[in-house]
Amino acid sequence: xxMPELPxxxxxxxxxxxxxxxxxxxxTSVQNEKILKEISKQKLTSWLKKNKFKSSNRYGKYLxxxxxxxxxxxxxxxxxxxxxxxxxEKEEPRHARVIFDFENGNHLAYICRRMLGELDLTxxxxxxxxxHELGIDALSDELDAKxxxxxxxxxxxxxxxxxxxxxxxxxxxxVYSDEILFQTGxxxxxxxxxxxxxxxxxxxxxxxxxLKTSSKYIGQVHRLPKNYLLPNRDGEGNxxxxxxxIEKINVSGRNGQYCPNCQQ
DNA sequence: ACATTGACCTGAGAGC
DNA sequence: TGCTCTCAGGTCAATG
Numbered sequence: 001x002x003m004p005e006l007p008x009x010x011x012x013x014x015x016x017x018x019x020x021x022x023x024x025x026x027x028t029s030v031q032n033e034k035i036l037k038e039i040s041k042q043k044l045t046s047w048l049k050k051n052k053f054k055s056s057n058r059y060g061k062y063l064x065x066x067x068x069x070x071x072x073x074x075x076x077x078x079x080x081x082x083x084x085x086x087x088x089e090k091e092e093p094r095h096a097r098v099i100f101d102f103e104n105g106n107h108l109a110y111i112c113r114r115m116l117g118e119l120d121l122t123x124x125x126x127x128x129x130x131x132h133e134l135g136i137d138a139l140s141d142e143l144d145a146k147x148x149x150x151x152x153x154x155x156x157x158x159x160x161x162x163x164x165x166x167x168x169x170x171x172x173x174x175v176y177s178d179e180i181l182f183q184t185g186x187x188x189x190x191x192x193x194x195x196x197x198x199x200x201x202x203x204x205x206x207x208x209x210x211l212k213t214s215s216k217y218i219g220q221v222h223r224l225p226k227n228y229l230l231p232n233r234d235g236e237g238n239x240x241x242x243x244x245x246i247e248k249i250n251v252s253g254r255n256g257q258y259c260p261n262c263q264q
Numbered sequence: 265a266c267a268t269t270g271a272c273c274t275g276a277g278a279g280c
Numbered sequence: 281t282g283c284t285c286t287c288a289g290g291t292c293a294a295t296g
Contacts, residue, residue: 080275
């Protein structure tokens with residue numbers, strides 16, 4: 001199953017860009033109004049009527065679809081959200097909460113099984129990002145090792161919690177924080193003030209590399225590099241580096257996984 | 265300032 | 281086969 005973190009949202013963005021851009025939206029069907037949360041069904045449907053998705057931007061775990069007539073439709077995927085473009089009505093995916101019908105007869109479904117995601121509208125991306133107190137995007141070119149280190153050290157918490165804090169760096173969730181720490185050989189509960197600059201640089205480089213690499217193989221974990229922890233989650237999977245058992249660890253209420261041998 | 269806990273929400277899959 | 285029930289972990293809010 002896909003847990004929508006930054007690499008997954010890159011994947012959704014690619015799908016969206018390859019299918020849904022520049023087509024007139026004829027109709028928007030809201031199957032479950034609770035997914036809108038901040039906006040009304042009327043506002044959404046009227047805003048999108050005869051409009052077009054002009055481009056898209058990803059920020060953290062959010063996808064902003066720019067509308068030809070101004071403003072942005074914002075997709076947040078919660079834990080179980082995704083997008084699927086389809087042609088025939090009978091192909092409509094399960095748990096589709098909102099469906100966009102295009103002039104060409106095709107459709108885009110916003111799927112969200114557990115209803116923890118949200119669709120929203122905004123006039124301005126920057127103010128939305130500010131209002132939601134999102135930190136710098138994890139893959140932003142403006143984020144370098146120095147700034148990353150400063151951000152991480154600004155919180156006195158454990159590494160895993162700091163990595164997942166969207167106010168510091170936006171985009172990393174439970175799965176990829178585990179992977180980044182695993183690849184760097186750091187224990188999830190190590191404190192942010194226990195690392196030196198060299199270790200932070202390594203952590204930073206691994207973060208960038210893992211997020212980029214993973215985005216190419218969403219839904220096909222077998223194609224990930226052989227030393228990744230990710231395919232070994234949830235099961236009797238062993239550590240791909242030392243062969244030892246993967247253990248669960250509760251960090252800030254999250255179910256983290258790590259190798260006690262490789263991550264001291 | 266940070267940690268902890270619970271609420272939101274639903275269904276896949278485990279276990280019996 | 282079918283029932284029950286645990287569990288998944290993104291984000292926010294309340295409490296310690």
